[in-house]
Amino acid sequence: MVMNYMLSEEEQLLIETAKIVANEKIKPVRQYYDKNEEFPWSIINELAKADLCGVYIPEAYGGLGKGIMGLILVVEELCKIDAGIALTLAATALGILPILLFGTSTQKKKYLPDIAAGKSIAAFCLTEANAGSDVTAINTTAIQDGDHYIINGNKCFITNGGEAQVYTVFVKTNTDKGLRGISCFIIDKETQGFAFGKKEHKMGIRASSTRELIFNNCKIHKDQMIGHIGAGLIIAQKTLNYSRPGVAAQALGIATGALYEAIHYAKKRVQFGKSIITFQAIQHMLADMATEVEAARAFLYSCVRMIDAKISKRISKESAMVKLFCSEVAMKVTLNAVQILGGYGYLQDYNVEKMMRDAKITTLYEGTSQIQRNEIALGLIKETVINE
Amino acid sequence: MNKIVICIKHIHNIGINYFDLYALEEGVQLKEQNQDNSKVIVFTMGPRGSESTLRTAISKGADEAYLLTDDKFFKGSDTIATSYILATAIKLLVGQYKIIICGKKTYDSGTEQVGPAIATMLNIPHVSYVREIKSINQRRLTVERVVDDGYETIRSSLPVLLTVTNGVHKPRIASIKSKLLARKANIKIFNAYDLDINTSKIGLYGSPTQVVSLYTKKKKLKKKFSGSARYIVSSFIKQFNNSI
Amino acid sequence: MNNMSISLSYTYKGVCIYAEYNRGCISTTTYDLIHIGRSLATKLNVTLSVIIIGSNINKTITQDYINIGVDNLYICDNTLLYEFQDNIYSDILLRMIQIICPEILIFSATSRSIPLASIIAAKLYTGMTSNCISLDIDIKTRNLQQFTEDMKTILTPYHRPQIVTLRAKIFNKIRVKCKANRIGKIVKLPIDVNNNIFNKIKAINFTKYKVDNIFKDLSTAEVIVSVGRGVRTYKIFQLIKEFVMIINGKLGASKGIVDLGWVPYSCQIGETGISVNPRLYIACGISGHKQHTIGINSSSTIVAINIDPNCYMMQIANFALQGDLGEIITEFIKQLKKHN
Numbered sequence: 027m028v029m030n031y032m033l034s035e036e037e038q039l040l041i042e043t044a045k046i047v048a049n050e051k052i053k054p055v056r057q058y059y060d061k062n063e064e065f066p067w068s069i070i071n072e073l074a075k076a077d078l079c080g081v082y083i084p085e086a087y088g089g090l091g092k093g094i095m096g097l098i099l100v101v102e103e104l105c106k107i108d109a110g111i112a113l114t115l116a117a118t119a120l121g122i123l124p125i126l127l128f129g130t131s132t133q134k135k136k137y138l139p140d141i142a143a144g145k146s147i148a149a150f151c152l153t154e155a156n157a158g159s160d161v162t163a164i165n166t167t168a169i170q171d172g173d174h175y176i177i178n179g180n181k182c183f184i185t186n187g188g189e190a191q192v193y194t195v196f197v198k199t200n201t202d203k204g205l206r207g208i209s210c211f212i213i214d215k216e217t218q219g220f221a222f223g224k225k226e227h228k229m230g231i232r233a234s235s236t237r238e239l240i241f242n243n244c245k246i247h248k249d250q251m252i253g254h255i256g257a258g259l260i261i262a263q264k265t266l267n268y269s270r271p272g273v274a275a276q277a278l279g280i281a282t283g284a285l286y287e288a289i290h291y292a293k294k295r296v297q298f299g300k301s302i303i304t305f306q307a308i309q310h311m312l313a314d315m316a317t318e319v320e321a322a323r324a325f326l327y328s329c330v331r332m333i334d335a336k337i338s339k340r341i342s343k344e345s346a347m348v349k350l351f352c353s354e355v356a357m358k359v360t361l362n363a364v365q366i367l368g369g370y371g372y373l374q375d376y377n378v379e380k381m382m383r384d385a386k387i388t389t390l391y392e393g394t395s396q397i398q399r400n401e402i403a404l405g406l407i408k409e410t411v412i413n414e
Numbered sequence: 415m416n417k418i419v420i421c422i423k424h425i426h427n428i429g430i431n432y433f434d435l436y437a438l439e440e441g442v443q444l445k446e447q448n449q450d451n452s453k454v455i456v457f458t459m460g461p462r463g464s465e466s467t468l469r470t471a472i473s474k475g476a477d478e479a480y481l482l483t484d485d486k487f488f489k490g491s492d493t494i495a496t497s498y499i500l501a502t503a504i505k506l507l508v509g510q511y512k513i514i515i516c517g518k519k520t521y522d523s524g525t526e527q528v529g530p531a532i533a534t535m536l537n538i539p540h541v542s543y544v545r546e547i548k549s550i551n552q553r554r555l556t557v558e559r560v561v562d563d564g565y566e567t568i569r570s571s572l573p574v575l576l577t578v579t580n581g582v583h584k585p586r587i588a589s590i591k592s593k594l595l596a597r598k599a600n601i602k603i604f605n606a607y608d609l610d611i612n613t614s615k616i617g618l619y620g621s622p623t624q625v626v627s628l629y630t631k632k633k634k635l636k637k638k639f640s641g642s643a644r645y646i647v648s649s650f651i652k653q654f655n656n657s658i
Numbered sequence: 659m660n661n662m663s664i665s666l667s668y669t670y671k672g673v674c675i676y677a678e679y680n681r682g683c684i685s686t687t688t689y690d691l692i693h694i695g696r697s698l699a700t701k702l703n704v705t706l707s708v709i710i711i712g713s714n715i716n717k718t719i720t721q722d723y724i725n726i727g728v729d730n731l732y733i734c735d736n737t738l739l740y741e742f743q744d745n746i747y748s749d750i751l752l753r754m755i756q757i758i759c760p761e762i763l764i765f766s767a768t769s770r771s772i773p774l775a776s777i778i779a780a781k782l783y784t785g786m787t788s789n790c791i792s793l794d795i796d797i798k799t800r801n802l803q804q805f806t807e808d809m810k811t812i813l814t815p816y817h818r819p820q821i822v823t824l825r826a827k828i829f830n831k832i833r834v835k836c837k838a839n840r841i842g843k844i845v846k847l848p849i850d851v852n853n854n855i856f857n858k859i860k861a862i863n864f865t866k867y868k869v870d871n872i873f874k875d876l877s878t879a880e881v882i883v884s885v886g887r888g889v890r891t892y893k894i895f896q897l898i899k900e901f902v903m904i905i906n907g908k909l910g911a912s913k914g915i916v917d918l919g920w921v922p923y924s925c926q927i928g929e930t931g932i933s934v935n936p937r938l939y940i941a942c943g944i945s946g947h948k949q950h951t952i953g954i955n956s957s958s959t960i961v962a963i964n965i966d967p968n969c970y971m972m973q974i975a976n977f978a979l980q981g982d983l984g985e986i987i988t989e990f991i992k993q994l995k996k997h998n
Contacts, residue, residue, distance in 0.1 A: 036594070043590050050587065077590040090590060294952060375930045494779055494786065524808075525788040530744070530776035539745040539859045542773040556862070561769040562906070567863035568743075574859075577773075580878070615783065622785030622817040625810050626803075634959075638967070638978045643985040647993055650961075650979055651829040658791055658827075 044103035056108040059233035074144020087138035098275035105279025110233030121148030146191035187237030208258030219244030230383030270349035277356035277388040284363035343405025350398040353388035424464035433517025435585035442475030473588035473596035487606035490618025497531035529577035545581035670818035674760035679712035680742035696727035724842030741861040767823040785814030786821040881907035888943020946971030
């Protein structure tokens with residue numbers, strides 16, 4: 027990789043440390059966790075020891091204070107080796123962002139330090155069986171009862187579900203107010219009335235736990251609410267604006283890992299008396315893959331620099347673009363990597379088939395590619411109205 | 415104060431010598447196991463660039479670091495001279511130590527002599543090729559070592575010097591915070607004059623052994639053998655032994 | 659630093675071998691060392707001495723050594739010395755060196771002798787070269803030329819004794835000239851039982867390696883014997899295991915053999931297994947698919963044993979042995995065991 031993004035010395039230190047953990051601790055066990063769909067607690071422990079869990083959390087709460095840039099650099103590096111395991115870190119960031127962005131200092135003091143230390147992980151709980159792309163269709167209710175709220179309903183497809191300690195859950199506090207009737211609560215794992223459904227068996231990111239959440243008269247204190255009542259949708263949208271680059275980083279890491287596997291293989295594989303990397307067909311595929319990966323990276327890094335600089339509050343279009351672009355690139359690159367490895371690419375012993383399976387989710391969660399396009403178009407419309 | 419001394423070597427372009435990582439890890443784990451005050455002190459002898467390896471050691475748990483460097487007098491020292499320099503420094507700068515740990519050999523020259531030589535010069539016993547420290551108290555320790563034909567358990571009084579092989583404790587990955595702190599850590603630097611060392615015994619001219627030449631490796635052969643099994647094996651062994 | 663003092667060059671004379679003796683057994687490398695020591699002593703026209711320290715040292719060994727060219731034997735025999743312990747032996751060895759004053763002192767390059775040699779070198783502040791692969795004498799200067807395995811020639815011009823540790827040959831077949839009932843001198847030395855080193859350090863326990871040790875630590879192994887699909891029967895596989903143990907190597911395998919369950923997966927060498935870089939790689943019945951050979955460092959010396967002379971492994975090998983695998987391995991065991 028010859029492109030130099032002028033990262034600071036400390037940012038390079040983050041990458042270097044993530045690389046060491048990925049290669050020494052994750053690489054030997056990635057096949058095991060993928061095959062067994064086991065949650066990688068021992069790896070989370072290693073990430074915690076290396077101080078990688080709190081890169082985006084402010085120093086005041088025990089983190090490294092490196093912002094979203096710090097997060098995506100670490101996530102990208104880990105995803106080059108295994109996206110499923112890296113996802114525990116990325117999904118925790120998503121789950122904790124509502125507190126980070128909108129929480130009171132009491133809430134932050136209560137939850138952020140343990141997350142930064144890697145002692146607890148988080149989950150973002152929005153999706154329901156009938157509410158995927160259509161977020162407003164959520165049915166989980168929260169009825170006020172004195173100083174408490176009683177929560178009833180189910181969430182599905184929750185990453186880190188069942189393993190996380192901290193859940194940021196989006197519920198309907200007022201069914202009449204439509205979009206303004208959604209609120210966000212922090213719910214701890216041990217809360218009574220909060221249970222977990224079965225673990226899903228997935229195509230990819232199998233080391234990650236995806237579960238259903240079941241709320242049955244779950245009683246929580248009003249102090250657990252993030253922001254004010256009815257702010258839920260705004261919180262969700264703003265959170266996703268910050269977390270989408272995280273998904274883009276996952277996709278970018280997967281794509282980069284697949285690209286390296288493909289180049290490495292093409293150099294060694296001899297057919298018709300020559301390395302297949304000498305064939306123009308392969309060279310052109312690799313050239314396209316490499317160019318797209320680099321373009322994705324350049325876009326992601328510039329976008330995140332802009333986000334961290336807090337220049338503008340309007341970042342939804344850009345973060346949607348970057349998530350869309352990187353995830354689509356990941357799909358293309360991993361498919362081509364399998365193609366280049368030929369028959370061997372189809373075997374589980376070689377990692378590219380896993381990378382292809384892992385890449386698919388990036389075009390689906392945190393908003394499907396179609397939803398991203400909606401966001402982008404909406405942004406274009408709003409911008410042109412403003413400039414006229 | 416229990417002082418745990420680790421001797422490490424800096425390898426050009428690579429960093430800390432592979433077995434020294436294990437030595438450091440053993441030392442740091444010993445420190446972390448003891449409730450009383452223990453300190454890990456790292457020494458290295460080498461060119462100025464070895465400083466980076468000392469910082470790596472600090473990021474992996476060392477408390478103090480000493481760089482013994484002297485382009486005029488230390489350069490070109492062979493293993494006995496190097497051991498002499500390290501032993502002199504340890505005696506002068508550390509005083510009472512509980513244990514000294516070295517890697518079993520260096521990656522590049524691999525003589526395996528430095529550990530035992532330092533122990534001899536400090537007049538303490540040593541145990542080589544230690545794989546695990548089984549128990550340790552104020553006066554004794556018990557270790558398991560690896561020899562050519564098996565494992566041996568040795569009990570020794572303290573202080574003692576150990577040379578370690580890649581044993582049960584894997585070297586830790588330095589956390590980001592400790593790497594950031596290591597960058598600012600104070601490395602103490604000493605030269606021949608500071609150590610008041612007999613320079614006629616060290617360096618290129620004082621070292622007992624001298625490298626006279628580097629001979630070129632014989633070209634890689636391609637030899638074929640066929641016939642009776644006895645003929646094949648006899649002629650192969652003869653040619654193989656001659657080719658070295 | 660000028661020429662060695664005249665007194666030094668006159669005081670230190672003779673070649674001396676340290677014969678490693680542990681728990682009642684003499685090391686198998688001793689014959690090798692004596693052969694080399696004898697040739698050096700003859701070139702220098704000096705005597706050859708051998709030192710043995712241990713407990714209950716076998717009398718027939720001592721006469722055998724004299725018969726193959728040893729002039730003097732220095733022995734320290736005591737029950738307290740049953741287990742080899744370098745910290746304890748070094749005091750005794752030092753006294754013997756001070757009596758013998760050899761100009762050359764040779765140890766075998768083993769995990770027991772190297773630290774012992776290092777103690778002596780440090781005590782005497784003299785030169786020591788580890789892991790020599792061969793030695794020669796420069797007749798003009800009487801200096802010992804020490805050739806190491808990393809291609810250096812080392813001298814110890816101004817210090818005595820010149821201490822070296824010599825690597826055993828992987829394939830060891832020495833025929834030593836034997837003269838029955840040759841005359842030699844045997845000197846017995848007592849130990850100092852009051853030496854408090856006996857209180858400081860003790861070997862408590864020893865566990866010999868089991869057979870499955872040949873499957874471990876392949877990534878740092880110096881000698882690897884690898885098996886492939888050409889190993890047709892389990893019987894031949896067992897012969898190969900025996901061969902591996904004789905040459906102190908480790909056992910690796912191609913994917914085909916791992917899939918049969920004969921060896922653990924950790925022994926698989928190649929693309930979906932581990933990478934190795936031994937000095938010597940012996941491929942038994944391996945045809946040499948790229949998926950396997952990619953795991954072998956290109957600087958290793960490769961020996962291939964195969965019935966098919968045209969397969970890839972035989973073509974890239976430095977030594978290609980064409981024949982029946984079972985017969986060749988059996989012959990190896992016969993010829994190498996004969997020596998040991």
